[in-house]
Amino acid sequence: MTVVIRAFRSADARAAAEVLRAGAPYQVVTPELLGWQATSAPAAERHALLVAESAGELLGVARTGLLHESAExxxxxxxxxxxxxxxxxxxxxxxxxxxxERLAGLGVLTAYAKVADDPAATALAERRGYRRGRLARLLHLDLAAAELPRVPAPSGVRLASAAELADPRALYEADLDVSRDEPGEVGMDEISYDDWQAAYWGRPDLDRSLTSVALVDDVVVAFSFALTDGRDRYQSGMTGTRRAYRGVGLARPVKLTALRRARHAGYRHxxxxxxxxxxxxxxxxxRLGYRVVGGEWRYRRELRR
Incomplete structure (x- = not known):
């Protein structure tokens, strides 16, 4: 059977989303998101999708681009x-x-790959010379059955939704501050406001009404991003607290607020x-009731020096 690799076309969006969901059933991915990424991702990312096809059937997907948020x-x-x-x-x-091959053509020196915690997937990466890095745990919560108590924010802190923000720049500044010391292989600490708006604020799966923020005056001091598939799945894109406000109990109330809103909106997972x-x-x-359902390794390979 001949496998053909070609560029993603808009008509591939539904089949590509099905491939991604089948391989990682708990992840939130939609045809709308893939179509949007193919046409509207920040120019600095040089994002492109490749697909593997055989006899008219789409077998697999590769998402490629530059880690433009890193200063390296x-x-x-x-x-x-x-x-x-x-x-x-x-x-x-x-x-x-x-x-x-595409990344090398873009001048990439080091390629990073997210690889499922599955023997077949990790074996392929290691055969190709990739070295194992950090592990991310994938967690799931049954929203229908979860206990989601109301936990008040500390005195002087107001909980709101991102949809209520007069200017999303306040959320951008908080996100940048948190990302600078987020655990990971690559420092994600270099993104302009315009690129942030294109990459995050404008993405079709971001639900601003479910995204929770904690405010001190007009400053966002903590947040929990809400990504959804528009049907039954809700994903916390990131929950974080600005460094100057850590240790006072903000992560739990912002996350619980987002989860309660998601359940009220009809999301079950x-x-x-x-x-x-x-x-x-x-x-x-x-403490919120999440349970580990899988994992994902970060691998890296030097393409050229």
Whole structure:
């Protein structure tokens, strides 16, 4: 059977989303998101999707681009997914080769890949010379059955939704502050306000009415981003507290507020991911009732020097 690698077309969005959901059933991904990323991602990211096809059937997807939020130059990403029922046909290896070729053409020196905590997936990465890095835990919460108590914010702090913000720049500034010391392989600390708006504020799966923020006067001091599939799945894009306001109990109320809003809106499943060494956030999520349902490794490979 011949596997063909080609560029993503808008007509591929539904099939590509199905491939990604099949490989990571708890993740939030929609055809609308893939179509938007293909046409509206920040120019600095140089985002592109590649697909593996055989006899008219879409077998797998590679998401590629530059890690433009890092101050370190020459970093890119190549995230490959193949439908679980269509593996062992060479689609994954062919997609990874094409993704690496594209990144090399963009001047990428180091390629990063998110790899499912699955023996077949990690074996492919390691055969291609990728080195294992950090592990992220994927967690799930049954929103219909979860206990979501109302936890008041500390004195002087007001809880609101992102939709109520007069200017999203306040959320951008908080996000940038939190991201500077978020656990991970790559420092995500260099993104302009315009690129942030394009990459996050404008994405179609961001629900601003469910995204929770904690305000001191007009300053966002903590937040919990809400990503949804418009049907039954809700994902915490990131929950964080600005460094100057940590240790006073903000993460739990902002996250609980977002979760209660999501349940009221009809969402039944909540998912999130945490760095396996981020014990503080893992503890918050365990108290909320989240349970580990999977994992994802970060791998890296030097393409050229």
């Amino acid at each position: 130059p020459g970093l890119g990403f190549a995230n490959v997914a193949v439908h679980p029922d269509r593996r062992r046909r060479g689609a994954g290896a062919a997609l990874l080769s094409a993704a690496e 909540a998912v999130t991911s945490n760095d396996a060494n981020n014990e503080a956030m893992l503890a918050v999520n365990r």
